[in-house]
């Protein structure tokens with residue numbers, strides 16, 4: 001929302017689009033900071049322009065959250081936490097909408113510049129369970145793009161990876177309520193997301209999530225209104241890039257099988273093709289040859 005900054009970036013973007021005869025453009029990181037950035041950053045942005053543009057909504061959010069965080073030692077049992085958090089999200093709905101509207105307005109400006117040049121427009125989005133936390137609303141954003149790559153990384157200990165983002169959220173829950181165990185904090189997240197999480201932080205970090213969770217995220221996405229025409233190419237890991245992520249041919253093949261079984265016509269192998277071992281690419285090729 002920074003006044004002045006937006007216009008300059010958009011100019012640079014348009015200049016870049018005119019450098020070559022591109023077929024399309026793929027937007028990434030159009031969002032607010034994620035849980036992996038820590039509690040303080042998730043609650044941004046509170047710059048003067050955001051405070052002004054939100055018409056007081058962000059100012060009052062800041063007050064509400066400060067009051068909530070300043071009640072130390074309130075002995076809340078773990079069973080009560082999902083309900084309290086759902087109430088909290090409901091009570092800050094206006095702020096969440098301000099954030100999703102800010103993100104989609106920004107994307108709209110860039111998409112318009114790309115559309116003028118007849119480019120195919122794609123966007124990288126957080127998994128459906130976490131998207132609204134970073135200001136991404138699938139329904140709103142799908143109006144501006146031709147295709148979406150939902151990032152459904154079940155095995156990635158890096159930003160946007162479900163293991164890292166959920167681990168960061170679980171740690172934040174434990175910062176807010178010192179009475180709960182690691183497993184308790186994961187249980188709270190299971191209630192809120194409908195995902196199936198491991199027993200401990202160590203297991204989440206080392207093994208990630210099972211691929212049943214990949215299907216659960218796709219189910220959520222399929223239940224959202226996406227305005228019909230937008231194509232979906234689910235994104236999953238295919239790289240060997242330790243310690244952030246290492247998947248073997250069996251996992252890559254399993255991702256492909258699940259994606260095609262749900263009726264998708266394409267998928268996005270992530271990330272850098274130079275980091276994808278030939279055996280993983282062969283697993284994809286073998287699977288497609290037999291499909």
Ligand SMILES: [Zn+2]
Nearest residue numbers: 001045047050
């Ligand atoms: Zn701001």
